[in-house]
Amino acid sequence: MKQYQAYLTESNEENTRFQFQSIGKRGVFEKVIFFTPLTSDTYNLSLVDYNTKTNSYDDLSVTDNGDMPEVLVTVISTIHRFLGSNPGKKIYFEGSTPARTRLYQIAIGKIYDPQKSDLLIKGLQDNQWFPFEPNINFQGFLAEEKP
Numbered sequence: 264m265k266q267y268q269a270y271l272t273e274s275n276e277e278n279t280r281f282q283f284q285s286i287g288k289r290g291v292f293e294k295v296i297f298f299t300p301l302t303s304d305t306y307n308l309s310l311v312d313y314n315t316k317t318n319s320y321d322d323l324s325v326t327d328n329g330d331m332p333e334v335l336v337t338v339i340s341t342i343h344r345f346l347g348s349n350p351g352k353k354i355y356f357e358g359s360t361p362a363r364t365r366l367y368q369i370a371i372g373k374i375y376d377p378q379k380s381d382l383l384i385k386g387l388q389d390n391q392w393f394p395f396e397p398n399i400n401f402q403g404f405l406a407e408e409k410p
Contacts, residue, residue: 287328357403372397
């Protein structure tokens, strides 16, 4: 399996906002990953495009920059950094559209090995959490450090 490199990120002091550049076939795009509290122990992960000219964020744009593996590895590295500075917390994420959630499902299935990973990833289906399995349609995902 090919190893991909995470992009360099800049983070705030709390490790709740990470910014990086997606560099690919369509150019350079600013991306931001946010971790925002949902409950006392669960945070929502958002991956958005950042327009530096208008200082605005967009979670519906499709960059199609040909670097999805690098972006995904970058997201995973920020999850580790966030959890490292926020022990015991969980991270919830889903796509901004059902198609994007499915894309996350496929990407996780390609790189996540529950035996080797130090993360535990669960999938949400019909308001219940199940261990992540490829080829099952989940509505969202929950990541946490293994006990």
